[in-house]
Amino acid sequence: ETGVTQTPRHLVMGMTNKKSLKCEQHLGHNAMYWYKQSAKKPLELMFVYSLEERVENNSVPSRFSPECPNSSHLFLHLHTLQPEDSALYLCASSHGPGQGTDTQYFGPGTRLTVL
Amino acid sequence: SQQGEEDPQALSIQEGENATMNCSYKTSINNLQWYRQNSGRGLVHLILIRSNEREKHSGRLRVTLDTSKKSSSLLITASRAADTASYFCATASEETSGSRLTFGEGTQLTVNP
Secondary structure, X not given: OOXXXXXXOEEEEOXXXXXXXXXXXXXXXXXXXXXXXXXXXXXXXXXXXXXXXXXXXXXXXXXXXXXXXXXXXEEEEEEOOOHHHOEEEEEEEEOOOOOOOOOOEEOOOEEEEEO | OOOOEEEOOEEEEEOOOOEEEEEEOOOOEEEEEEEEEOOOOOEEEEEEEEOOOOEEEEXXXXXXXXXXXXXXXXXXXXXXXXXXXXXXXXXXXOOOOOOOOEEOOOEEEEEEO
């Protein structure tokens, strides 16, 4: 256990559905991340929440919408997804900027399949 | 090529042998980290080496860093079947905040019993 939990672990949804992925960290960290991991591709950083700052990868489509209500919880809201969005979605947390090395701690991921 | 490229893409060895994986990167870095991922699971941090360090050890792991060549290697000694996983290097660049890591595509290591 890394101290980062993700739910659900598996999700199958149609292209017209709306769903949300949840991530929670119990490490007292100040930064949280969403990554997309597709087969045979490097991890793609989607969003970063660090203290009060949100940084996003401009290549992420608007059908992915993050929400970070506090430093311990992170959501990824999904709507009108495409089959190519099927992937493993990983959440991670770290101490945040100015805290030194910034090792990231990952959750187990949500395996998303879009039909 | 992308920041943090691993080489080889796949490696298959026998239990007890050593496994060496390499990583190359492009920009100046603050540190380089190695992570491990078991199939379909999250990544687990293994070891971090700072830009002013050349070698670091942790148990059966040995990491080297050559900033002049912008490369790093991860050596796993006396491998075990349980070491079977994907291994990723990740760089923390001087040009971005310390919160952001750039990951490579990974090396799939298979250790045969």
